Amino acid sequence: MKFYAAQIDAIAEALLNIFMNGAYADREIARILKADKRRGSKDRAFIAEHTYGVVRYYRLYSHLAGDEPRSKEDWWRLIGIHLLLNGYDELPPWREFAGLDAAEINAQLATARNNRALRESIPDWLDEVGEEQLGADWTATIGALNEQAPVVLRVNRLKSDPATVTTSLAAEGIVVESISGDALLVTERKNLFATKAFKNGLFEVQDFSSQQAAPALEVEPGHTVIDACAGAGGKSLHLAALMQNKGRLLSLDIHGWKLDELKRRARRNGVANLETRPITSSKIIKRLTEKADRVLLDVPCSGLGVLRRNPDAKWKLSPDVIDRVVAEQQQILSGYGRMVKPGGKMVYATCSILPRENERQVEEFLASEAGKDWTLEHRQSFLPQRDGYDGFFVSRLSKTS
Missing domain, CATH: 1.10.940 (N-utilizing Substance Protein B Homolog; Chain A)
Structure with a gap:
């Protein structure tokens, strides 16, 4: 070589x-x-x-x-x-x-x-936090997070289906395998973004674990749905497909430039029911009180579940950064949950592996005044060594009618 x-x-x-x-x-x-x-x-x-x-x-x-x-x-x-x-x-x-x-x-x-x-x-402090949070699972988890991440696609149901995407990519020399639902595993690394299938909006690159967040929200065509921490919008695009382009999808984020990227991606994906709105003040959230059937909170987090993709994160993180992130998550859960109508549902998700950011956050919310009208319906943690994909957490809560 x-x-x-x-x-x-x-x-x-x-x-x-x-x-x-x-x-x-x-x-x-x-x-x-x-x-x-x-x-x-x-x-x-x-x-x-x-x-x-x-x-x-x-x-x-x-x-x-x-x-x-x-x-x-x-x-x-x-x-x-x-x-x-x-x-x-x-x-x-x-x-x-x-x-x-x-x-x-x-x-x-x-x-x-x-x-x-x-x-x-890894830094010594991270090793200590991992062992304290995950116990016997930590050694296998951090080992798996040092492996190369698999490349997974999500088929865009607004434009295509798994069989069509598989055939289209094969014609350009890219082999994929079906995992589950609309997820396809790429078996050999190539430039996916140069393919006709990608340029035509037939798929997005999205890890299998991350693909579980949008379906967990149980959206239906005609719903009013808010993706409150949308970023560049991978999950917003998934929600639009699940809604079959019917109803209203509102994507919010504090970073306007990320929403600009989402609008570009939405055009390629054929999304017609999406509106973006930057969060410029707390009034944006207040005006949406009890307006949504469903709210997705893919909150800012430590990102420890995606170290395989962003290995430099472990050198940029610190205990203080995680403390600040946990506090922000608590504020988002208690504040943004107000946008859900009585009888509606909310998904809280992170790309972290730490219970402190995941299960414990949900438990603390439910025990608080802000969470008194909420019930936990579903929660699931994904670990790379056990599930094969990114570390991720997804939970669904329902609001009393």
Whole structure:
């Protein structure tokens, strides 16, 4: 397996910006890949794969290197360690790789594996929180969160069906397998966004666990439905399909630019019943008191359930950040639930694995004054090692008539 200095330099530049300048990994990788139009698909795949690989095991590789990287040359050494541990038996005789010995690195690795936080390359505080929150499940959970995430599609029922999408993608050399319902598993990574099926709005990329939130809301055509933390709208699009484009779908978010992206996606998906509204003040929510048959709260969270997709999150999180997120979740649950009509329903969902953000939040809400008219109908936690997909939590509550 051959690689080139230009590829390693691009990875080193991306890593330096991610860890030393606070860039988000996905955006930084996209920037690096766009910077040189001459790169072919193999170059691009190599850069993306190995940038994420080093981000994922940053703490472990820094330990094996003897210190945290400070210069671009230091990042080259971490990349070299990563390559030696991932199928590259020899490195080119480049100055930056001088002194890297595979046998010595593997000997150090054998010792490091006895320490879970080092082995899984996470901060000590996160290891402590995970063990406290998940107990015996934590070791398997964090191990699974370091694996590469599967790519799952959701068929857009407003325009197509699983069989048609499967056939259309096969014609472009992309093989998918049916999982359940409208979910299709991609068996080989390729550029899905260049396909005719995607450009025509026949599917969206959405993890299987995440696909469980919209159906849990039990929407019907003709309902008034509010997606109150819509973001870029993956779940709004799913709700529109479940509503068969009938009724009213109102997507809210505090970030207007995300709603602009949702409108663009909605046009591609053939969604006709969606309205977007930025939350510019508390009056937006107050005016919608008891207006909705259904409300989806896919709330801001730690994102610990999607570390496979966003491995840099574990270096950006802190106990204080989680405390702030938990407080925000409580405010959203108690405040936004007022938009549901008597007899209506609400789904509370997160992409977290922590009970503190999930089951315990729902329990505290139900025990509070704001939750006195609510009943828990359904709740389910998804763990990557058990269910195979992202860590996720979904619960449905009904409001007394």
